Amino acid sequence: SNVPYGVLAAHAIGKPEKCIVVSLPGTDVPDLTFLKTYTPLRGSASILRYFARMTPDATLYGSTDPHVQTQVDEVLDFVTIELAPHQCDNVSLEEINARLALRTYLVGRSLTVADLAVWGTITANLDAVSAVLPTKFPHVHRWMTFLHDTVPELQTVLDDVSGVAKAKAAAAAAEKAKGKKEAGVKDTGPTGS
Numbered sequence: 001s002n003v004p005y006g007v008l009a010a011h012a013i014g015k016p017e018k019c020i021v022v023s024l025p026g027t028d029v030p031d032l033t034f035l036k037t038y039t040p041l042r043g044s045a046s047i048l049r050y051f052a053r054m055t056p057d058a059t060l061y062g063s064t065d066p067h068v069q070t071q072v073d074e075v076l077d078f079v080t081i082e083l084a085p086h087q088c089d090n091v092s093l094e095e096i097n098a099r100l101a102l103r104t105y106l107v108g109r110s111l112t113v114a115d116l117a118v119w120g121t122i123t124a125n126l127d128a129v130s131a132v133l134p135t136k137f138p139h140v141h142r143w144m145t146f147l148h149d150t151v152p153e154l155q156t157v158l159d160d161v162s163g164v165a166k167a168k169a170a171a172a173a174a175e176k177a178k179g180k181k182e183a184g185v186k187d188t189g190p191t192g193s
Contacts, residue, residue: 003161004030006079006120007047010113012153014055044084044120045076048113060116062108071107075114079121088125093137100139104146111151119147119154 007030032041032050041047052060052072062068083092096118099106106114122129122144133141148154 003124004044004047004120005123005157005161006113006116006118007032007044007051008157008161009116009120009151009154010048010051010060012156013111013116013151014051014060043080044117045080048076048117049073052113059110060113062110062112062114068108072112072114075106076117079117083118084121084124088122088129090132090136093122093129093132093140097137097139100143104143111147115147119144123158 030042030044030047032047033039041050048060062072078092078095083096086092096106105111106118122140129137133144
């Protein structure tokens with residue numbers, strides 16, 4: 001899936017300035033364009049860092065402590081370099097599972113963009129990993145459940161994405177039915193047109 005779930009969740013939580021988040025055609029790289037200047041930021045990690053910096057009241061960077069912010073950056077780099085490209089392979093999930101063994105959040109004591117980035121990547125690959133999460137990666141499973149129970153914006157993002165997917169599917173089905181109907185009219189006309 002090329003849906004940038006983590007970016008959409010950070011946007012829903014932080015509510016930064018008006019901007020558009022899209023995925024670039026043929027890639028999994030989201031693009032954030034600002035409506036005032038039309039300047040883009042590319043990639044989930046860059047967009048998440050921007051949202052975290054622009055929404056200090058939401059504490060998406062964990063704190064103002066540079067050490068904590070750097071730990072958040074480390075997780076964002078891990079997601080970009082290890083987790084996302086390998087579609088949440090066992091090695092990457094084992095590392096996240098170990099990190100969460102004694103923690104509620106990936107970094108610090110509150111939700112950060114590190115949590116949203118990992119949540120988004122796992123969510124985008126949920127078909128591939130959902131069967132193994134409860135047994136092989138119990139801390140990741142507990143953490144995912146905790147986030148869904150305590151961060152309502154995550155469900156809002158999932159509902160929004162599901163609604164868009166359903167609307168696209170309905171539009172495609174309607175277009176296909178229209179094409180069949182037009183083809184049927186052409187075939188049955190007295191002159192064949």
